[in-house]
Amino acid sequence: MTRIAIYDTTLRDGSQGEGVNFSLQDKLLITTKLDDLGVDYVEGGYPLSNPKDAAYFRAVRDLPLEHARIAAFGMTRRRDIAAEDDTGMRALVAAGTPVVTVVGKTWDLHAREVLGVSLDENLRMIGDSVAFLAANVAEVVYDAEHFFDGYRNNPDYALETVRKAADAGAAWIALCDTNGGSLPEQVAEAVTAVAREVRVPLGIHTHNDGELAVANSLAAVRQGARQVQGTINGLGERCGNADLCSVIANLALKYPGFHALAPGKLAKLTEVSRFVYETANMNLRSGQAFVGSSAFAHKGGMHVHGVRKIAASYEHVDPTTVGNERRILVSELSGKSNIAEKLAEHDLDQDPDLLTRVLDRVQDLENAGYQFEAAEASFVLLVEKIAGRHREAFQSRGFRVSVAGDGDGDSLTEATVKLRVGEAAEHTVGEGDGPVDALDNALRKALEHHFPGLRTMHLVDYKVRVINARAGTAARVRVVIESSDQDAVWGTIGVSENVIEASWLALLDAFEYKLSKDTRKARPARPEAAAVS
Structure with missing residues (x-):
């Protein structure tokens, strides 16, 4: 050597x-x-x-x-x-x-x-x-x-x-x-x-x-x-x-x-x-060889099917040798292999009927502008809802955002949200540095006394993308929000002609996923699992 x-x-x-x-x-x-x-x-x-x-x-x-x-x-x-x-x-x-x-x-x-x-x-x-x-x-x-x-x-x-x-x-x-x-x-x-x-x-x-x-x-x-x-x-x-x-x-x-x-x-x-x-405060280059987040990401259904059988069929090296990991992406290009792999990652059932329904719904949503590659938390919530195992922690009853300016460049953003948590009705107001911050603060004010674990959740990143730019000011926009707590980072998505509504939808998913995650974490281990451990 x-x-x-x-x-x-x-x-x-x-x-x-x-x-x-x-x-x-x-x-x-x-x-x-x-x-x-x-x-x-x-x-x-x-x-x-x-x-x-x-x-x-x-x-x-x-x-x-x-x-x-x-x-x-x-x-x-x-x-x-x-x-x-x-x-x-x-x-x-x-x-x-x-x-x-x-x-x-x-x-x-x-x-x-x-x-x-x-x-x-x-x-x-x-x-x-x-x-x-x-x-x-x-x-x-x-x-x-x-x-x-x-x-x-x-x-x-x-x-x-x-x-x-x-x-x-x-x-x-x-x-x-x-x-x-x-x-x-x-x-x-x-x-x-x-x-x-x-x-x-x-x-x-x-x-x-x-x-x-x-x-x-x-x-x-x-x-x-x-x-x-x-x-x-x-x-x-x-x-x-x-x-x-x-x-x-x-x-x-x-x-x-x-x-x-x-x-x-x-x-x-x-x-x-x-x-x-x-x-260096730089964005990661996702397609970077060996170490990029997409270096071992598989999107095409045929590719995922091959990787599930023989990893080397679509991977030139084992990702773990360089400290990376395999990722299975979900999109309109996905086949049932992609969906099955993602369901297995999150311990969800993989019966054929569920696979078909999830794939059909993903393709419909992606046609409308959704993209789940960077919004895996929204995908998990979608699957749980289709499978009938999602339990809503709260229900949205509406929101309103207002911005008041003084003409000198200073402005105040205020958001009002209405929610139902069990039998309790919540109607709260939050202020912030812009609509998303105000909505986030209003949601927290409404939910944190019901769910104290939300105090550990923070918004990490916020991205907006115009989907159909030719429509001008009536174009649909896609908002992706990245959130984190003490042990995980997750992405959620919202799509609308209204950027504030798209942000609201992504925020709701972010809060829902956090609460769902905490609930799963708090569940006692199954007896057989406890016996093995």
């Missing part, structure tokens, strides 16, 4: 992505998660670029890391300045990290036109910088920027730059596809050429502008690269970097001769992916 070192640059290269901004605490928390995953290197940033990165390198020393080695990142010395006199060089050493990564120019175009130096001076800058760092730091990684563009334009000079870094004492030479436009065969050819020239182990650093960053990384590994640089979820400038989630999973599951993480760590991959999304 050949060990591939994983070098994570989420905190540096990843933070250059549009909309990504990590606080100091975010960076420390992500570092801890990456260490727990088993990543070999964590690149923390450039200590001279901003106070936050400088503070990170001071604070990270106090983290009880078990595996990851922290790397500081910087550039080669400036032209016509000795390395030991260069402020950037001194800042890299002062960071006190066990690893320093320094980037230098490979492409003769960049040396002449961007740096404005001669090709010989560029070589001296590389050699002097690496030699100075190697004398002061335990491990130096040399990032050969724009290597593949440089190699295609002037292969002799590109190879000379990496030889210079190797001779000066670099522990690693990382070949960078900085523009992200190389093809796998071009990467393979260049890596092979470098491997013939230097005896220093090679790394690969790819960007995703051609949607080939992962493929290019794997091509480099097959040709001898032993370190892969990238980011969690592929975060990064422009189109991002190589997604380490996919790189790690492919190396572990598709290449029997390689391994990248310690045994048992691969199952943490999905957790780390979602932690980074959450910390």
Whole structure:
């Protein structure tokens, strides 16, 4: 088994992505998660670029890391300045990290036109910088920027730059596809050429502008690269970097001769992916390979039928190996296999007549604009009602919402709801920051003294989608509400030409599901089940 070192640059290269901004605490928390995953290197940033990165390198020393080695990142010395006199060089050493990564120019175009130096001076800058760092730091990684563009334009000079870094004492030479436009065969050819020239182990650093960053990384590994640089979820400038989630999973599951993480760590991959999304305040990419919420989601009836018989018939790997899970979706495309699988998930009867009635009703509702993929709680309530086993905790008798403004941009929203709870009639008023908040507050005021468990329920997310936009202001809208309590998250849906009514319907389902869930949880175990436990 050949060990591939994983070098994570989420905190540096990843933070250059549009909309990504990590606080100091975010960076420390992500570092801890990456260490727990088993990543070999964590690149923390450039200590001279901003106070936050400088503070990170001071604070990270106090983290009880078990595996990851922290790397500081910087550039080669400036032209016509000795390395030991260069402020950037001194800042890299002062960071006190066990690893320093320094980037230098490979492409003769960049040396002449961007740096404005001669090709010989560029070589001296590389050699002097690496030699100075190697004398002061335990491990130096040399990032050969724009290597593949440089190699295609002037292969002799590109190879000379990496030889210079190797001779000066670099522990690693990382070949960078900085523009992200190389093809796998071009990467393979260049890596092979470098491997013939230097005896220093090679790394690969790819960007995703051609949607080939992962493929290019794997091509480099097959040709001898032993370190892969990238980011969690592929975060990064422009189109991002190589997604380490996919790189790690492919190396572990598709290449029997390689391994990248310690045994048992691969199952943490999905957790780390979602932690980074959450910390970056970004939406999850549902279709992301291996770790996305849709990576093992099945919607077509034929697919679900196949998966229920043989999972491998429609899944290229077992989702649990990467910490993910299989999901069966319910929609108008569903067959009875989908419905049966969902009923089994919620311990509901699966008699053929019920399956047919549920499928017919789902197809009718989806034709009207409903979509149950993100509203599983509404689907469960629907099935329980069709099966005749749903017991209403309360009945809606109507609602009204009014908004009063003062003309200066300030407004007051007030909602009135009428409910019946058993024999009791409830007529309450709630105020809020908008109609949905006001309705939520009014519902709580009416129900919480009957059902105290509702105090643990909170609205997490609210989404509105126009279904038939051509109808203009008379278009139907779909509202999906996500709610949570101390042990679950659930989605509910409402559809109407009136966005407030659609919100009301989704809210009612959210409250109904919470009460139904609490009732099921409170039921005593069946005697036979208790005996087994």
